[in-house]
Amino acid sequence: MSERPTLHLICGKVASGKSTLARSLAANPGTVLIKEDAWLKGLYADRLKTLSDFVDCSRKLRDTIEPHIVDLLSANLSVVLDFQANTIESRRWMRHLFETAGCLHELHLIDVPDDVCKRRLRKRNASGTHEFQVSDEEFDRVSSYFQHPTGTEGFNIRLHKPDVSV
Secondary structure (H helix, E strand, C coil): CCCCCEEEEEECCCCCCHHHHHHHHHCCCCEEEEEHHHHHHHHHHHHCCCHHHHHHHHHHHHHHHHHHHHHHHHCCCEEEEEEECCCHHHHHHHHHHHHHHCCEEEEEEECCCHHHHHHHHHHHHHHCCCCCCCCHHHHHHHHCCCCCCCHHHCCCEEEECCCCCC
16 A cells, blocks of 8 residues: 555444444455444453443553554554544543554544434334444433544544435
């Protein structure tokens, strides 16, 4: 590959289409997909009872997987992180990754109204295909922590406004 590797970051609320976009981005040659939910379920399923549990386990996963992500990027592979980039703190960690690896980055911002996310969430829950079930109340609680990225954070932002009829 002649191009520099890219770290793809995804910002969007629950059921906004982050994993769908991640799979699409990862279809490019020389690109690796890393799915936070799959790792969390595989490693910590018995410990994930509350939002606080999720935050703690997510932090442990990030600390553990960080050198691997940097190694992949340093090996000239692009990486799609199917991790939420929904808070300044999580984006700060992601910035550290691409700065350490000296690679390019794109922050993909998915803009979908809450009512559409909830409709998709109910459909996803009914299908049983996702690692975790999330109620409308949990959606509201998690969404209350959402921090829209701003230009002052210095990310290369790509806005996605998917079809909201789904």
